[in-house]
Amino acid sequence: MRGLQCPKSLYLYKNFIQKRDPISAEQKAIFSRGNNVGTIAQKLFPGGINATPQKHYDYISAVNKTQQLINEGVEIIYEAAFQFEQVLSIIDVLVKKPSKEAIENTLPNEGNQNSKIQNQWFAYEVKSSTKISQSYLLDASLQYWVITNSGIPLEDISIITINNQYIKQGAIKLDDFFSINSVKKEALQNQLLVGEKVMLSKLVVENLNMPEVNIGEHCFSPYNCDFMGTCWKKAPKNSIFEIMGIQKKDLFILYNQGIKTIAEIPDNNLLDKNANIHIQSFKNGTPRIDIAAIKTFIEKIEYPLYFMDFESFMPAIPLYNETKPYQHIPFQYSLHYKKSKETREEHFYFLAEQGSDPRKHFLENLLNHIENKGSIIVYDALMERNILNSLKKQFPEHAAQIDLLLLRIVDLMIPFQNRSYYHPAMKNSHSIKNILHALIPTLSYTNLKISSGSIAMIAFEALQTETDLFKIIETKENLLEYCKLDTLSMVKIYEILEQQ
Ligand code: SF4
Structure with missing residues (x-):
């Protein structure tokens, strides 16, 4: 799969392998989530025997053990x-059972049907x-190619995914939670291709x-390659790839024309507004501040202010x-409260x-x-709005109060998103981290x-099964620190807008 990319x-x-980029905390969590789902999916086929090798890299013993289990007549591996x-x-689950057609084609008067079904x-x-x-797919x-060519004919191969329409009621009902999707047709269509690609990949390795x-573009598709630290290290300072929010294909059109830095991008380029x-602001070295637009934005905001982040x-x-899954x-949540322009902010949290x-x-x-007056300032309101709307459905007794909160929400992202305030250090991004980096570099997430x-x-999800008290306390402190910085950043960013 790597060779295909x-x-x-x-x-x-x-x-x-030592040149591989370090695995991020997010990637580790995605792997561990995959492992958890895999373990639960095994329960769809209870009573199997695990062929995982005792030592992580001892795959040959896993291959031998699988063969031994098959020879011994084990039917779920x-x-x-x-x-x-x-x-x-390595396939997650291998099961020997009668095919659906075989069961359907067996006449009811054939006595002990199971003994006759292959x-x-x-x-x-x-x-x-x-x-x-x-x-x-x-x-x-590839799995189908390896398994069938090593002597195990497969009646079917399926990908088990999570059913995103499943709604939990009591214990998880595995048959409803998972969807089993046969992909044998696609696997058969790909067999020639797999054979060719395997041979080419072997030549590459040898x-x-x-x-x-x-x-x-292939460095990002279908996955971000984990050797970018090696291949991309020659990218110059202020490279075109530092411009965020642009499709990679558009950046590579420039790159393939020999344009490597932002300063080299011509004015008649085809990039968006x-x-x-960003390019003009970078070349001029000056921010762009539309004071009238910022004043119009600020005028809609009423004290007391609640800077809120979920x-x-x-x-x-x-x-x-x-x-649902x-x-x-x-x-x-973190909430910074400012009673008036002159008062210092207070902090509340949950x-x-x-x-x-x-x-x-x-x-x-x-x-x-949150009291019943004043503006509620969030940064990128979509998530907060969605959560409040889903809480409204879950707790209809609070719907009227939630509606009032929703009406008071002001999105602090807007003046940055519409470029009323733009600084070249934002790198064409209006994420709160980039705004902070550009406007208040002393307030940073880097050391958190x-x-x-x-x-x-991921940290909160891990807390659900954590038993080490010290780890629990430490994680909670880290979570509080992070969320507090989000709303404190908003206070400081807002103050800068207010001063314009
Ligand atoms: S970063 Fe290097 S190894 Fe990875 S996909 Fe790009 S060119 Fe290939």
């Missing part, structure tokens, strides 16, 4: 390993996603020289009744205890903390243990 990435992986043409494949092998690959991507095609591959505001997490396997569950549905306490505390919403999400 880029032969150089495959070569580096096989020969210079987890993590079944196969090898063909030096390609290893059992077949079925392979299942589990994904923690709710959709089947092209990469998953190719991955399953070659003494690294393939020469220039950086390109915002990108050109954190939510999205468990793949719903934890609470009436929730990957639903945003709010667990924390952070849920782990282990129970946080939504009721979250809402009750929020409604207590939790430095992004996605890490906060």
Whole structure:
């Protein structure tokens, strides 16, 4: 799969693994989420035997153990390993059972039908996603190629995904929570392609020289390559790739014309309006401040001000009744309160205890903390609005109060999004981190243990099963620090706008 994205990435992986970029906290969490979903999906096929090797890299013993289990007549194998043409494949679940057609075609008066039905092998690959991507199909095609060519004919191969319409009521009903999708048709169509690509990939790995591959759009598709630290390190300072929010294809059109830095981008380029505001602002070295537009924005805002930020997490396997997979569950908020322009801000917050549905306490505390007058300032209001609307449905007794909160929300992102205030250090982005970096570099997330919403999400999810008291306290302190900085940043950014 790596070789399909880029032969150089495959070569580096096989020969210079030490050059691989460090795995981020977000990536680790995605892997661990995948493992959790995989373990639960095994329960769809209870009673199997696991062929996972005792040592992580001892795959040959896993292949041998799988073969031994098959020879012994084991009919459900987890993590079944196969090898063909030096390609290893580990399928999440391998099951031997009668095919649906065989059962349907057996006449009811044939006595003990099961003894007459020929059992077949079925392979299942589990994904923690709710959709089947092209990469998953190719991955399953490769699995099919390895397994069938190593002597196990497969009656079917399926990708198990999460059903995003599932709503939890009591214990998770596995048959409803997971969707089993046969992909044998696509796997069969891809067999020739897989064979060719495997042979090409083997040539790449065995070659003494690294393939020469220039950086390109393929570095980001279908996944961000983890050798960018190696291939991209020659990018010059103020490279065109530092401009955010532009499609990679448009940047590579410039790059392939020999334009490497922002200063070299001609005025008659085909980039969009915002990108050109950035390019001009960068070339002039000056911010762009539309004082009239900022004043109009500020005039709509009324004291007292509530600077509000929510954190939510999205468990793949719903934890609470009436929730769906990957639903945003709010667990924390930070609130900076400013009574008037002259007064100092005060801080309020809520952070849920782990282990129970946080939504009721979250809402009750929020409604207590916010009085019924003044503007509620958020940065990028979409998430906060969505969460308040879903709380409205869950707690209709508070719907009227929530509606009033929604009416008072002002999105501080707007003057930055519409470029009423633009500074070249924002790099064509209006994310709060870039605004902060440009306007108040002393207030930074860099030294925080939790430095992004996605890490906060993962940290709180991990707390649900954490038993080490010190870790729990530490994580909670880190979460509080992170969310507090979000709203403090808003206070300071707002003050800058107010001074214009
Ligand atoms: S960074 Fe790009 S060119 Fe380098 S190995 Fe990865 S995909 Fe290939």
